[in-house]
Every structure is written in structure tokens, then in C-alpha cells.
Amino acid sequence: MSTLNLLSILIILVSATNAQTNDQNSWAKRDKRGNEVTTTLQFYFHDKSGGPNPTSVRIAQAAQTNNSSTFFGALVMIDDALTIGPDPLSKNVGRARGLYGSAGLTEFSLIMAVSYVFTDGIYDGSSFSLLSINEETKSPREMAVVGGTGLFRLARGYVIARTYAANSTEGAIVGYNVTLYTKTMYQ
Structure with missing residues (x-):
């Protein structure tokens, strides 16, 4: 086999491999329009309201908040750890910073305005923001993401x-x- 034929076969094989890799990446990362990336994340949010170093602190409340079974009218500021596992000592990947308020008169639900800021890996420095009702007594529950950086x-x-x-x-x-x-x- 001549060097030219061997080189041609090698170029064809490399081209075919690159085309297959690009198709797989396009399929995994883009929607039908080809202009969006879908990212899925799994992490744990640690909201520590007690103890010597709380990460959530009540900053305001209505006059009737302490008489409410749902703490209606309480407003809490947070700076909570995000970790890869439920153990607070598992690897930290970011912080949840923002606030939530008790928004339910008869059921415990929170209105949350929180940015989830990542500090690890390729997402270091990136964040997404959530603005949604969080019905704490339901599991699972769904909340809306409204932006990011x-x-x-x-x-x-x-x-x-x-x-x-x-x-x-x-x-x-x-x-x-x-x-x-x-x-x-x-x-």
C-alpha cells in the first residue's frame, strides 16, 4: 500500500471520527433549533438557622408573625452552602445567597429570591437565579429559574x-x- 493511500485512509478515518463526535456533542447540548444548551445539576442546599454560626437570619417580620402558625410575614436573609452530598462536610461547590419570606397565611410556603453562585469546576463564577414559591411541606416541589450569569x-x-x-x-x-x-x- 502506498503512503498516499495510507494517508488518505487515515484522513477519512479522522474525519469520520470527528463528525461522529460533533454530532454526539450537538445532540447532547443543543435543542432542535441548535442555539441552546441544556445543563443539569444535582447538589444540596444547607440552610442553617440555629447554632453558633447560622447561615440564615431573620431580618424583618410583621407585628403578627410570632402569632402565626406559618410565620407569615417573616423575612430571612441567607448565605447557605451548596455541596455535592447531603453531608455538610461533603465537597462545597457554591453558595446560595438571597432572601426568602413566609408568604402563606394557612400553609407554610416561602417566596424565594435567591442566586446560586458556583465556586467549583467549569461553573466557577457562574450563577443562576430563582424567583418562586417554595411549598416547603411538599416533596418534591418545583420552582422557577429566571436568569443567570x-x-x-x-x-x-x-x-x-x-x-x-x-x-x-x-x-x-x-x-x-x-x-x-x-x-x-x-x-
Whole structure:
């Protein structure tokens, strides 16, 4: 076999492999229009309301809040850890920063305005924002993603949350499954 034929076969094989890889990547990352990326994330949110170093603090409340079974009118500021597992000592991947308020007169539900800021891997410096009702007593529950920055710029999507552990003195650990839709940065 001549060198020219061997070189031609090698070029054809490399081209076929690259075409297959590009098709697989396009299929996994883009929708039918070819201009969106779908990202899925799994992490745990640690809202620590008690103990020596709380990560959630009540900053305001209505006059009747303490008489309400749902704490209606309470407003809480948070800076909570995001980890890869439910154990608070598992790898930290970011912070949830924002606020939530008790918005239910008769059932415990929160209105949440929170940015989830990532500090690890390719998502370091990227964030997405959630603005939604969080019906804490339901599991699972769905919340809306309304924007983002970095790799999640112009994100839209949803969060499926499940309470892993909770008590009134310590706080809560919540598992988050997130699906984000974003525009591709490079066409």
C-alpha cells in the first residue's frame, strides 16, 4: 500500500471520527433549533438557622408573625452552602445567597429570591437565579429559574427540590435537581 493511500485512509478515518463526535456533542447540548444548551445539576442546599454560626437570619417580620402558625410575614436573609452530598462536610461547590419570606397565611410556603453562585469546576463564577414559591411541606416541589450569569447567562429552567432533613432549631438540608436552558455563547 502506498503512503498516499495510507494517508488518505487515515484522513477519512479522522474525519469520520470527528463528525461522529460533533454530532454526539450537538445532540447532547443543543435543542432542535441548535442555539441552546441544556445543563443539569444535582447538589444540596444547607440552610442553617440555629447554632453558633447560622447561615440564615431573620431580618424583618410583621407585628403578627410570632402569632402565626406559618410565620407569615417573616423575612430571612441567607448565605447557605451548596455541596455535592447531603453531608455538610461533603465537597462545597457554591453558595446560595438571597432572601426568602413566609408568604402563606394557612400553609407554610416561602417566596424565594435567591442566586446560586458556583465556586467549583467549569461553573466557577457562574450563577443562576430563582424567583418562586417554595411549598416547603411538599416533596418534591418545583420552582422557577429566571436568569443567570457566566455559563448560565440568560438561563431559564426549573428546580425540583426534596427535603433531605429538617428541624425547627437546626435548619434544613434540601436536595436540588436543576435543569437550565441557556443560549450558546459560540454559534
